[in-house]
Amino acid sequence: MTDLYQSRRNVLQYVIIGVIVIFIVRLFFLQIVNKDYQQLAKSNVLREVTVFPARGLVFDRNGKLIIDNQKEYDLWVVPNQVKDLDTAGFCELVGMSDTSFRRTFDKAVKYSRFKPSLIAKGLSVDKYASIQEELYLFPGFYGQVRTVRAYPFKSAAHVLGYISEVNQKQIERGGGYYKSGDYIGTGGIEQSYEKELRGIKGTRFVLVDVHNREQGSFNDGRFDTAAVPGSNMVSSLDIELQGYGEKLMKGKIGSVVAIEPKTGEILSMISSPTYDPDLLTGQDRAKNFKVLLNDSLKPLFVRPLKAAYPPGSTYKPSLALVGLQEGAIDYNTTYPCPGAYYVGPLRVGCHHSGFVPNVAVAIQFSCNSYFCNTFRRLVDDKPFKTVGEGVDYWKKMMATLGLGVKTGIDLPNEGYGYLPDSKYYNKIYGPKGWNSVTIVSLGIGQGEIGETPLQMANVMAAIANNGYWYTPHVIRKVADSDSLLKQTIVKHEVPIDSSYFRMVREGLERVVEAGTATVAQIPGTKVAGKTGTAQNPHGEDHSIFVAYAPVDDPKIAIAVVVENSGFGSRFAAPIASLMIEKYLNDTISAPRKYLEERMMTSTLIQ
């Protein structure tokens, strides 16, 4: 075939040669003639620096700062930038031992010669200031600022939580936000409000010279993204009350939970023994954590949320409410108490004896016989075909008071407490092997029943409110916002008539007026409450007191559990009443000073 366009044969060839020549000339200028690029690459290294946002602060209900930030510095190294390292000089400057420096440095080299590794962490602002001046002598090393938490009041450790380094799982679950070495809220508010508190990380591109000194931002910061600081939050805690309660609980094991009934706001939540939250920040965090973890008294255990106690007599008001609603009893149901409840071979003792004319008096004297009777009438009542159905009804109604279920508090790891159901007993005794007598101890809050201190306080809030409760919470709102967080205004209506609540309240008022808890009387303030004793097979019983005050306009509902301290009136009731008095009146009246003194000084821990 003839080629009609023979003249075009070499055109492409020339074009290609031309382009390659242009490229080579361009490279010649770029790589040899123009020294700028070599200079840029050699003396100005572009470094991507993560800007950590300031973590949100937390204030208490009165505007006091309870979680603060403090600056701290970490020292990093990029091994391949290290030149002529004067090890001794570096160790002296930073204050590290030669061996520990070598160990971390070798590890860094092994990890990567090009990527930064941590050499020393948690240096205070003062210390870093003194180091920084001479850090240029050690190329490859640089400091990065970080904020750490500080807890000015040194209390409420269990509510506030702490921050710790992320683990692998958290990195994976974090959706790409966390990198190894980042910090994350652990426990308490720090954990449940991590997203709000942490803010959004930013990135800065900085030019650093061979001595690792910052030469300014790259391209006037055009590629930088600003860090968005975390939100400041307002807690419902009253930090003064919290601190006061921690003093009262000193030397004792137990819990205090105080709730504002009208809002569900937690005023204070104490887990004793507690610890100084500052122990878990800063340089010695890991060491301190180990000590706390190995402490036999388990100071890291969050008792108010996790520990389930048999509620004992403090549970009688709940039973009365369900019994009244179901129709098993009415206000005027009587019971002649001979000092014990007898059924067949079984005998349940009662501290009281005599004729009980109505349910309020039964609560007043905490009559065991009356409530054993009430419980059996309830579960054996006509509408239920079997006792199993009765028990399941009982459990369902208890759940509306927040028992046997999570209350939904905005803190991690809340426990359920424990309530049995028919399935549970069928499994133990067989479907036909049990009846209301078998389980009569449920009538007095003993046996297969457990309530957390939070649940106990929450029931008091529901009673104080005549039949509703708000999901308990420790955070009210974002600091500069006017509206409350929506999870804080979840209202639970209890399907029990408010007239029954009034009957139970009458009983609770009588308890303090002339019943088992006269020690809880506060001059000028009418208190309603209920003592309880949780049987403890391992030692002395736990003392419990639940209460609310003032009775005609309740501002505080409270539950106090003191482990191994005997009757409720011995420790729990005084502590609860002192908390109430402190919260309502801000001072302790003179005649009760001795009580305060006694509580603060008595120690039950051997």
Add this chain to the structure above:
Amino acid sequence: MSYQTIRKPNQGVDWMLIILYITLMLIGWMAVFAATYDDTQPSIFDLDKSYGRQFLWILGSLLLGGAILLTDSKFYTTFAYGLYVLVLLMLAAVFVIGTAKHGDKNWIAIGSFQLQPSEFAKFATNLALAKFLSGLTINMKDLKTRFIALGLFGLPALLVLLQGDAGSTLVFLAFFLVLFRFGLPGSYLLLGVYVIALSVLSLVFDKLYIVTALILISVLLIYLGRRSRTQVFIVVAAFLFSIGYVFTTGYVFDKVLEKHQQDRVKVLLGQKVDVKDADYNVRQSKIAIGSGGLWGKGFLKGTLTKYNFVPEQSTDFIFCTIGEEYGFWGSTLLLLLYLTLMLRILFIANRQRSRFSTVYAYGVAAIIFFHVLINVGMTIGLMPVIGIPLPFISYGGSSLWSFTILLFILIKLDGDRLAILR
């Protein structure tokens, strides 16, 4: 057709091409190793890293090349159109089953293996074009012939464009050079330039302005050429084409291009400056190459590479690694290797007795040339940031395999040049 005797697969093979080919692949493998080197996983065969996988791609390529040498070159002449149609169908299938990767919707996933049809469209189109231009009655003076020839590569180019792969689309423009060689009037090269200009303009200006301008220009041209029916026809056709193109481009840009791709184009056009991607990449790329100096920093010593200062280091910006670690002599040597390869292909083109083989060879040279032109031009700041691979060097299986097929079909055709006269 003529006689044929049984021939060994390596008979008549152009060893120079094969040696150049293997040299480039090995340079590529080393460059990928340096670009993505992770000193926590230092084995070059580590399959967790791109360099380990690239090794597998290279092995696969060698097998593929060997397999092509075992075939009969008649296969390619006979089935040129068949392969072309098959690839068109695959390109169309991408719209149905394509999985988006890196924002470009142009991958077909078969199990865990991903195929990029747009890569394979290049050799198939080249075959089809060779077949068409080697037809006995072909006369480039004929308008219809010109349009069919343009349509042969215009169609796959359009399909690739609709998938949002602007880089590969540009590569198809390489066929203009091939058509020019075989008789397309030089003025048609302006068409290619016009298409590029139109796409850029339609991104910069509002569509309304462009359409208005097109109408005014068309009316003027029709008025000037009102005596010639053909000219009026051409102007009207060009007008309709332009309108269609402007709207397609806008649509593709908004709907198909991912944000980071839009950003790249906008940076090039100076519309938007607050993006990190494109602007930043070119600057970093130039620093990396420039800092290589005369002799380079040495293997694995490129600091900018190690800090990931140049993104896409192992694919589109692989030339940076070579520039930084081997300096001026290294990058020049690489360019000279490419030059040798392309000149050798053109030399081979001119020694063919069959027109099919000649056209095909020109196509291969033109495609490789466009890739080198755009890719290297981009890294040294002479071309816009368009993501296309550097032949035989960049990380990635689809690209390496498609270049292997492209080249080995040529080697096969060339090997059989004495045996068959087409």
